[in-house]
Amino acid sequence: MRAFTCPHCSALVFFENSVCLTCATAIGYSRAEGAFVEAAGRTRCANRSLATCNWFAEDDGPLCGCCALTRTRPRDDDAEGLEAFALTEAAKRRLVYQLDDLGLPVVGRDVDPEGGLAFDLLSSANEPVVTGHANGVVTLDLAEGDAGHRERLRIQLAEPYRTLLGHLRHETGHWYWEVLVDRPGRGEDFRAVFGDERADYGEALQRHYDSNPPANWGDTFVSTYATAHPWEDWAETFAHYLHIRDTSQTAAAFGVVVNGPQNVQVRPDEGLVSEPQEASSDFAGIVAAWLPLTYALNAVNRSMGTTDLYPFVLAPAVLDKLRFVHDLVTADRAYLPAEPAEPTAVAG
Structure with a gap:
């Protein structure tokens, strides 16, 4: 999420605020403007x-x-x-x-x-x-x-x-x-990445709850629930894509960058460096900034004695699915009624 400021005094305001805590101006979120504005003359929900x-x-x-x-x-x-x-x-x-x-x-x-x-x-x-x-x-x-x-x-x-x-x-x-x-009508493209969603959904879900997850599920799925059926694989991957984009945007808005530890590599010739962007259409760049950021945030959480903020591993096949979602989300689209x-x- 982007950082918001009071329209009157420019102080930081949070997404849940209805009053600026610095100058006491009544404010609210205008969806049409994508910003916080003064409440005077506006109708509250x-x-x-x-x-x-x-x-x-x-x-x-x-x-x-x-x-x-x-x-x-x-x-x-x-x-x-x-x-x-x-x-x-x-x-x-x-x-x-x-x-x-x-x-x-x-x-x-x-x-x-x-x-x-x-x-x-x-x-x-x-x-x-x-x-x-x-x-x-x-x-x-x-x-x-x-x-x-x-x-x-x-x-x-x-x-x-x-x-x-x-x-x-x-x-x-x-x-x-x-x-x-x-x-x-992108069904065939979808099936090439996620599998055939025409498989019986009820039977697939029953099998999922009646048995253990497939061995090595993490090699191809973002979660165990994603293994149940291609529809669930899509929904889990779509949700995960939103997690990544929202957290990355918040980090960028607040100037959170990672530049170390020094002499530590994520991949050959690639240091532990992350500078997230508030908006990006470059999937490779999003992932390159995301992974080091999660390593740092997980380390901070562990220092507080809590569980990892990001308890996931993104295997290459999962990244391919995320890229599929990204390409659809960022493509020009017209809404087709049902x-x-x-x-x-x-x-x-």
């Missing part, structure tokens, strides 16, 4: 209190463009559900900001009723909820907003990383498979 939203409303409604993508939320009398809802919406604002920044289409059901993007944020405290995606609708169990619940599942499923933002990136990635791969179709299997 109607979810300002309910979801701590600091964005401004769209011209045609009471909600901001991010909150308007949510079509289902907890009831007003569900205090715990609403607390988790606010946390989830905060993560979703980060997601939508990044999608906008990358120039990816973000099209809601108001524009594309058959296949636009929408979010059902539901609490499993009241009913069974399966986190997943189907035909543009992302369903998320708000129990993921509870750190204890999320950590228990992370350990149970042997996942190195599990966050609300990660869930949103993954599930939204399923929608972008439809938008970037399926509708434009054609009416029978609901597909829910992708997790």
Whole structure:
């Protein structure tokens, strides 16, 4: 994420701020301008209190463009559900900001009723909820907003990383498979890299949960869950690409560079040097800056007695998949509406 400043005094403000902590000016995020602006004369999103939203409303409604993508939320009398809802919406604002920044289409059901993007944020405290995606609708169990619940599942499923933002990136990635791969007719190119997504999804997922991950899975997949089915491989890789781009942009915005230890090589004739860029279309350059940055950040985390910030290894085959995602994300694209179709299997 880029660094933001107060429009009145130029002090640093964070993405969650609604008031400048230096000069007390009321501010908010303008999606149209991609910047924080003074709140005077602007209409706050109607979810300002309910979801701590600091964005401004769209011209045609009471909600901001991010909150308007949510079509289902907890009831007003569900205090715990609403607390988790606010946390989830905060993560979703980060997601939508990044999608906008990358120039990816973000099209809601108001524009594309058959296949636009929408979010059902539901609490499993009241009913069974399966986190997943189907035909543009992302369903998320708000129990993921509870750190204890999320950590228990992370350990149970042997996942190195599990966050609300990660869930949103993954599930939204399923929608972008439809938008970037399926509708434009890039299926054969996709299958050459990820495999044939026409394999039965339900059977593949059942096999995944009934057995151990394939031997040497890390040679070709970014995570064990990616081994379940090509759809999951895409969604995991897409989410991972967003992790890399967002973290690299934040590091660049704050001037974080790596220049050492001296006389240490990452590869032959390549020192431990990283200077991330806020925006780049050069995939090789993104990766070259990313890897040394992760080594340094992991070392800092370990010095604090915590786990690695980045507990992943990117094998050459995984880098090829990430490059495939990068090429689609950075290509010129026109949004193609979905054609009416029978609901597909829910992708997790």
